[in-house]
Amino acid sequence: MSRLLGLVVAGMVMITACATPAGQVGGIRIENAWSRPAAAGSNGAVYFTLRNSGGADRLVAASTDVARASEIHKTSTEGGVARMTHVTGIDVPAGGSIELKPGSYHIMLIGLNRELRGGDKFSITLTFQSGASGTVTVEVKGNDPPPAY
Ligand SMILES: [Cu+2]
Numbered sequence: 001m002s003r004l005l006g007l008v009v010a011g012m013v014m015i016t017a018c019a020t021p022a023g024q025v026g027g028i029r030i031e032n033a034w035s036r037p038a039a040a041g042s043n044g045a046v047y048f049t050l051r052n053s054g055g056a057d058r059l060v061a062a063s064t065d066v067a068r069a070s071e072i073h074k075t076s077t078e079g080g081v082a083r084m085t086h087v088t089g090i091d092v093p094a095g096g097s098i099e100l101k102p103g104s105y106h107i108m109l110i111g112l113n114r115e116l117r118g119g120d121k122f123s124i125t126l127t128f129q130s131g132a133s134g135t136v137t138v139e140v141k142g143n144d145p146p147p148a149y
Helices: 003-019
Strands: 022-025 028-035 044-052 057-063 067-078 081-086 090-092 097-099 105-112 121-128 133-140
Touching: 028 121, 044 057, 044 067, 044 090, 044 133, 057 067, 090 097
Parallel strands: 028 133
Antiparallel strands: 022 028, 022 133, 028 044, 044 097, 044 105, 057 090, 057 121, 067 081, 067 105, 121 133
16 A cells, blocks of 8 residues: 555544544444433443454453443343343354444443433443453433433
C-alpha cells in the first residue's frame, strides 16, 4: 500500500470511529454500543453489533463499573410471553455479524450503581473465547423509561 493511500485509509477509520461509539477487539468490530436510560439501583441493558472479519469466536463475558454484575442474556418470546435467559456466550461466526438488540441478545447490567441518563457515556469491557478483550464506549440514548429487555 502506498504511503498516501495508507494515510487516507487511516483518516477514514478515524472518521468512522468518531461517528458512533465503536471499537475493535481482535478481528471483531463493535459498533453502535448503546443503552437505554435506567435508574440507579435498577437493571439496565447494553446493545451493540459485533462484526467479525476474523475466524469464528464467541463473546463470553462483559464487565463495567456502572453495575454490580454484567450477564449475557437472550430474550425470547414463547406463546406471547417474553422471557430472558442467562446464556454462557454469543457465537460470532467467521465473517459474520450479530446484533444485540431489544427482544434478543443483550448485556444485562445488574444493580446499577448510578443513574444512566440520555447522553451519558460509560465503558464496557468485552472478552471473547479467543482471549481477545477490549473496552468500548456505550452511549445512553433517549429519555424513555426502560422497555422490556
Ligand atoms: Cu436481561
